[in-house]
Amino acid sequence: ALDGTGAPLWTNGLPDSIGRAWKIFELNDGSVLALGDYENQTGTNDVLVQRFTASGTQTGEIVLNSAGSNTGDDFGDATMDADGEVYLTGTFFANGLTRPGLARLTASGDLAWWVTHPLPTNWNGFGIGLAVEAIGDSVVVMWTRNGTSYSAAVGYSSAGTHLWTTDLEVTSTDNNNAMTTDGLGHVLVGGGRNQQFNVTKLDAAGGILWSTDFAFPGLSSASGRVRHVRCDAQGDVYTIGEGPYQA
Numbered sequence: 001a002l003d004g005t006g007a008p009l010w011t012n013g014l015p016d017s018i019g020r021a022w023k024i025f026e027l028n029d030g031s032v033l034a035l036g037d038y039e040n041q042t043g044t045n046d047v048l049v050q051r052f053t054a055s056g057t058q059t060g061e062i063v064l065n066s067a068g069s070n071t072g073d074d075f076g077d078a079t080m081d082a083d084g085e086v087y088l089t090g091t092f093f094a095n096g097l098t099r100p101g102l103a104r105l106t107a108s109g110d111l112a113w114w115v116t117h118p119l120p121t122n123w124n125g126f127g128i129g130l131a132v133e134a135i136g137d138s139v140v141v142m143w144t145r146n147g148t149s150y151s152a153a154v155g156y157s158s159a160g161t162h163l164w165t166t167d168l169e170v171t172s173t174d175n176n177n178a179m180t181t182d183g184l185g186h187v188l189v190g191g192g193r194n195q196q197f198n199v200t201k202l203d204a205a206g207g208i209l210w211s212t213d214f215a216f217p218g219l220s221s222a223s224g225r226v227r228h229v230r231c232d233a234q235g236d237v238y239t240i241g242e243g244p245y246q247a
Helices: none
Strands: 019-026 032-041 044-052 058-064 074-080 086-094 097-105 111-116 128-135 139-145 150-157 162-171 179-181 186-193 196-203 208-214 225-231 237-242
Touching: 019 074, 032 074, 032 086, 044 074, 044 086, 058 097, 086 139, 097 139, 097 150, 128 179, 128 186, 150 186, 162 196, 162 208, 179 225, 186 208, 186 237, 196 225, 196 237
Parallel strands: 074 128, 097 128
Antiparallel strands: 019 032, 032 044, 044 058, 074 086, 086 097, 086 128, 097 111, 128 139, 139 150, 150 162, 162 186, 179 186, 186 196, 186 225, 196 208, 225 237
């Protein structure tokens, strides 16, 4: 923690092992959640949530761990909904399957539920959790990809019930910045399709409202990939991407 002038107030951290911290949220009571993953033994990663008071004292810890060794459970992304609930997504390995997972943390930092996605048969036992966005306080959408980089959006209720899975037919990178919500009841994801940049917009029921392929002017085959998507208050969409032809 730093004060308003940048002066350090306190420091705390992950366990004394290989650790990666990715997201931080302030809860309604002023406490802080730090989310990431760490290696609890050689080859075995766990997703980790730690809670701290505003003065830096650790008051709680949640470990999401698939049973067994060499499980490679990795944190992907997290978001906060309108009620201060935090949703996290990641990748969890168990029983020979690599699954995208989703968990909800209450506004007080407690684990409400944790589920892994029932993989469609055509995913061949592999899927990873890339990003997550909440639509209001009722629907949370997890963005995943399978082993061939094609992605899907998966909708859940706030109670952890699987609502729908929509195949996006968009190749994606392991980049949680290429998903966003417009605050108007929709989510957007970016990637590549037909060797062009792509942005796809979905509603809260998993329906695709539109999916746009586009290339840099004058290049018919850009082989581009959207890397970042954001929206303004009017719902207009802004993207940035890259392709093999130039940075």
